Amino acid sequence: EVQLVQSGTEVKKPGQSLKISCKASGYTFTNYWIGWVRQMPGKGLEWMGIIYPPDSDARYSPSFQGQVTISVDTSISTAYLQWRSLKASDTAIYFCARHVAVGIAQGWFDPWGQGTLVTVSS
């Protein structure tokens, strides 16, 4: 069974750094892109970006470029989403998901992790 298991809830202060994780199992990690999606409180889904594990080729939405870093550790089949300096507006649930690519990087997300709630508050 393909599974993505994300790290737990985080409560941080503005200006702090954070790295959340997404551990994949049940498939060959290096055969699929993996991505991240933001869901702000009570809002819809926002596509943040994807990464190709074999070479760490990362594609970001312009809305998130420079704001976050997506990375992977293929030795432990884990993807990461990282912030250097959090803002209150980063408060959201963050989902990782396996990206089923059908072109160079085109594709849909399936399955999804359970989500990581990040709260940024002073």
Next chain:
Amino acid sequence: DIVVTQSPDSLAVSLGGRATINCKSSQSVLHSSNNDNYLAWYQQKPGQPPKLLLYWASTRESGVPDRFSGSGSGTDFTLTITSLQAEDVAVYYCQQYYTAPYSFGQGTKLEIK
């Protein structure tokens, strides 16, 4: 960037009834090389992550009931749910994967009338 807009924002349908959700992209997502529409649909139930329902606009993911169907081409798409059941209460999202960033619609909340 391609903007994806869903309508309505919410709807209420009787048990056993039919729900129709529309999705419109600001540019065509029909790829001329393969004649496929690069559009997916997801279902998100309260407190859960999204779940893939359909891809290529009309291909059901394994295990998805045939009550769920997708149609449309180019810029206009529809998700239809027939014989509505209580377990179908959720927010439904469409997503284009034609051009990065692979944007989602704003979501349509489906409730029971």
